[in-house]
Amino acid sequence: MDVGISTASFYPEYLTxxxxxxxxxxxxxTIEVFLESYSEYGLDYCKRMKDTLDKYNIIPYSVHAxxxxxxxxxxxxxxxxxxxxxxxxxxxxxxxxILGAKVYVFHGPPINKNKLxxxxxxxxxxxxxxxxxxxxxxxxxxxxxxxxWCWFSFPEFAKNLVQASNSKNLYFTFDIKQAMKxxxxxxxxxxxxxxxxxxxxxxxxDDRGKLYLPxxxxxxxxxxxxxxxIIGYKGPVIMEVYRFNYNHYKEMLNSIKFLKNxxxxxxxx
Numbered sequence: 001m002d003v004g005i006s007t008a009s010f011y012p013e014y015l016t017x018x019x020x021x022x023x024x025x026x027x028x029x030t031i032e033v034f035l036e037s038y039s040e041y042g043l044d045y046c047k048r049m050k051d052t053l054d055k056y057n058i059i060p061y062s063v064h065a066x067x068x069x070x071x072x073x074x075x076x077x078x079x080x081x082x083x084x085x086x087x088x089x090x091x092x093x094x095x096x097x098i099l100g101a102k103v104y105v106f107h108g109p110p111i112n113k114n115k116l117x118x119x120x121x122x123x124x125x126x127x128x129x130x131x132x133x134x135x136x137x138x139x140x141x142x143x144x145x146x147x148x149w150c151w152f153s154f155p156e157f158a159k160n161l162v163q164a165s166n167s168k169n170l171y172f173t174f175d176i177k178q179a180m181k182x183x184x185x186x187x188x189x190x191x192x193x194x195x196x197x198x199x200x201x202x203x204x205x206d207d208r209g210k211l212y213l214p215x216x217x218x219x220x221x222x223x224x225x226x227x228x229x230i231i232g233y234k235g236p237v238i239m240e241v242y243r244f245n246y247n248h249y250k251e252m253l254n255s256i257k258f259l260k261n262x263x264x265x266x267x268x269x
Contacts, residue, residue: 001228001263003256004030004061006201006240013243016040017049022249024056028256032062032199032238033099038069041091046098053099061236062103062143062173062199063096072109075127082127090134097138103199104135105173106144108151117151124151125164132167143198145173146189148181155184155192162196171198175240176219180205186219187227195231201240202259213245215258225262237263 005028007019014022016036023031033049035041040049053060065071073085096104111117132142144161146152152161158172172193178201179186190197204217214221228237239255246252 001225001234002030002236003259003263004028004032004236004238005252005256006032006034006064006238008032008034008064009239009241009243009252010249011036011243017045017052020049020052020056020058024058026250026253026256029058030061030236030238031058032064032105032240033060033096033101034064034066035092035095036066038088041065041088041095043094043098046095050099060096060099060101062105062238063092063099063101063140064105065092067107068110071107074131075109075124086131086134089131093135093138093140096140101140103141103143103171103173105199106131106142107147108144110149111151111153119151119157119160121160121164125161125166128161128170129165129167132165132169136167136169141171141198142167142169143171143173145178145199145201146175146182147178153182155188158189158192158194158196170196172196173199173201175201176224177201177203177205177211180209186224190224190227190231195233197228197231197233198235200228200233200235200237202237203239203241203245204255211242211245213241213252214239214255216255221259221262 010019070085070088073081076082135142174197176186179189204212204214204219206218
């Protein structure tokens with residue numbers, strides 16, 4: 001498994017395109033591109049971004065938009081709202097295609113964090129199938145991420161969604177810190193996603209829920225590697241941390257080396 005990094009790890013100190021030279025300097029070749037705002041969905045911006053990526057021999061595996069800008073409206077009550085949101089969604093798919101990414105990371109609508117949502121999976125499955133198939137037209141996998149403040153905040157969501165969807169292009173992004181923030185065992189999310197996992201986000205944390213750079217907390221990444229091997233996952237693992245997790249971006253190099261030592265080698269458990 002290749003170890004990569006998300007440009008979101010530099011947000012908001014640096015703009016998306018400004019992160020690429022730093023990532024190249026760190027010797028990382030696989031990234032997730034976090035498109036931060038509407039102007040970054042444009043054709044010209046993405047072409048310039050692709051030129052910069054090629055200059056540093058960096059391959060974008062996945063694209064992550066600021067989903068709160070349009071993703072909740074994809075499930076809105078009126079067709080007009082849904083159609084307007086789909087125009088933005090398709091614009092991001094086109095952006096991802098220009099960049100050469102293979103995965104679109106999806107958050108979906110938010111929830112009241114104090115209680116589980118009552119979800120109409122028949123409706124959700126129908127819309128998700130349409131969104132997944134739209135992504136497939138651009139040779140991009142639609143990958144719904146578990147996020148503690150969104151619908152996919154509990155493991156059973158994955159199974160229910162797969163049963164309600166008829167698209168073959170529906171996949172999942174597994175985020176361990178979001179699983180922890182959902183107050184669930186991250187491995188329960190992993191099991192629920194099964195062989196539908198197409199992307200993995202890595203951070204570290206302790207038993208109090210404090211977040212760290214990978215290798216500085218208490219999460220057992222060797223157990224994660226073992227379980228990913230069991231389900232046959234062959235994609236990259238993407239380090240996605242917050243700006244407050246480090247003082248200077250070069251500190252992330254130690255975590256990259258730590259993760260490479262686990263995920264890019266064969267291991268015995």
